[in-house]
Amino acid sequence: MKYITTFSLIKNIVLISISISISIIIISTTSFANTDDVNLITMIPSEPKINVKAYILMDYNSGKVLAENNADVRHAPASLTKIMTSYVIGQAVKLGKISVDDKVIISNDAWATNNPIFKGSSLMFLKPGDTVPVFKLIRGIDLQSGNDACVAMADYIAGNQDFFVNLMNNYVTTLRLQNTYFKTVHGLDADQQYSSARDMALISQALIHDVPNEYAIYKEKEFTFNNIRQLNRNGLLWDQDLKVDGIKTGHTLAAGYNLVASATEGQMRLISVVLGSKSFKEREIESKKLLTWGFRFFETIVPLKANKEFISKPTWFGNDNTVQLSAAKDVYLTIPRGKGPDVKVSYTLNTPEIYAPLVTNQVVGTINFQLDGKIIAQHPLVVMKEVKQGSIFKCFIDYIKLVFHHLFG
Incomplete structure (x- = not known):
């Protein structure tokens, strides 16, 4: 019980220090869009006239x-x-x-x-x-x-x-x-x-x-x-x-x-x-x-497989220092034929930092797929493998690192 209370105190202090530090820009600064409103048709003729109800x-x-x-x-x-x-x-x-x-x-x-x-x-x-x-x-x-x-x-x-x-x-x-x-x-x-x-x-x-x-x-x-x-x-x-x-x-x-x-x-x-x-x-x-x-x-492309790492990020207060992130399932995109090389992939995190413990398939952010400057699909960014909570000593060291990281960037 004492260990859990100490950890919670450390985590709260870190969160306070984050709130007073300079804002951190995640890799993707693209704002979320309503993908239902995105028109994928680029230089594509309208569908043929279909004579049915x-x-x-x-x-x-x-x-x-x-x-x-x-x-x-x-x-x-x-x-x-x-x-x-x-x-x-x-x-x-x-x-x-x-x-x-x-x-x-x-x-x-x-x-x-x-x-x-x-x-x-x-x-x-x-x-x-x-x-x-x-x-x-x-x-x-x-x-x-x-x-x-x-x-x-x-x-x-x-x-x-x-x-x-x-x-x-x-x-x-x-x-x-x-x-x-x-x-x-x-x-x-x-x-x-x-x-x-x-x-x-x-x-x-x-x-x-x-x-x-x-x-x-x-x-x-x-x-x-x-x-x-x-x-x-x-x-x-x-x-x-x-x-x-x-x-x-x-x-x-x-x-x-x-x-x-x-x-x-x-x-x-x-x-x-x-x-x-x-x-x-x-x-x-x-x-x-x-x-x-x-x-x-x-055409249909598969830009990301669920069992393939998309990116790894630092993990704080865990028994591992990094966590591997990917899509929850294989990503399929239907795009205008020949536009595959133009698809860009970015991500946003739900919080500036990722804290342990983490469980497999836990959602920590969003993967954004863009074409011609518009978001055409978004998929959950999930944890590939569990990261357990670290020892009290590891948590204390991570706290010190985070304080310096956010104060001096």
Whole structure:
């Protein structure tokens, strides 16, 4: 107790001496800016005219929105709903609640003939009493857009469709989606069921990141079940100009033709969402316009890795004299193509000096990324490795050093 009290006294004295000393300028004197207001587009033509009700183009890694229109307007999601259905299934597999090799006995609920709302809709053509492995039902959802497969998996995971829909909406809350609410597991039109272009991009981003094994299925081009061969409804998988590896189509009378697509080029991945197109072909054409424009005029760079030291700073009152600082996670920036060499990196500290004890990932400042004189991104500056409190003798020596440092600079 005496040691702690002495240390606290020393620390308070140091803080007082700092307050009366000459102000210290940290490396970066750039004031913080509202990054949402920064226009990255430098000598880049506007996005092409997209003939749909709503759209968005987002970089998967950085989350940067490159183009959007009516992105937060609520629309009937149609079979894009199945992206969330797929996400819930992927999480159940990931958490060990089910296995892809589990056998599911098909109930009457998943029998299309027994359910008039399935008439004329996309189906896997399941029959009551069939025993079907989970990995086949997943493909029936992801590739064939089978409404019957959605019901079968909902019953298997949650006991019934209502409980499964609750799981879907719980993930809506977890992902902080503002304009999404599900009423069905398959996406057929239902009152008060809606989503938006932005939310669909965020659900897709989560699917790719959180359950990559589930997402990998979306690039498969066909699936055969009960001798019925069906092609993946995402026609962009066959496009020769883009490396599209997902993700999902949707159509109902209320929704029109929807498409979420994702493609890669090098280390860059883009996600496009178009809602309310007039035909299945138009949704592909408009999606390709967005993706092509994004890849042509932008690039994704990784200026800083989480496991790589960004800078080291003196540490006071600790068992180590310095602390290594870095980003909390890999930093991805989406910038105009060819502008990578112009990106400048600086930092600011939360306090003029850094005091022990420090724990791993403790935030001590901000890393600023600038382009053309504007801050385009800011990320937390964190401690890479714990620094424990030093001995009473070490604290006393550091106190003397700090007093002289701030008085004589």
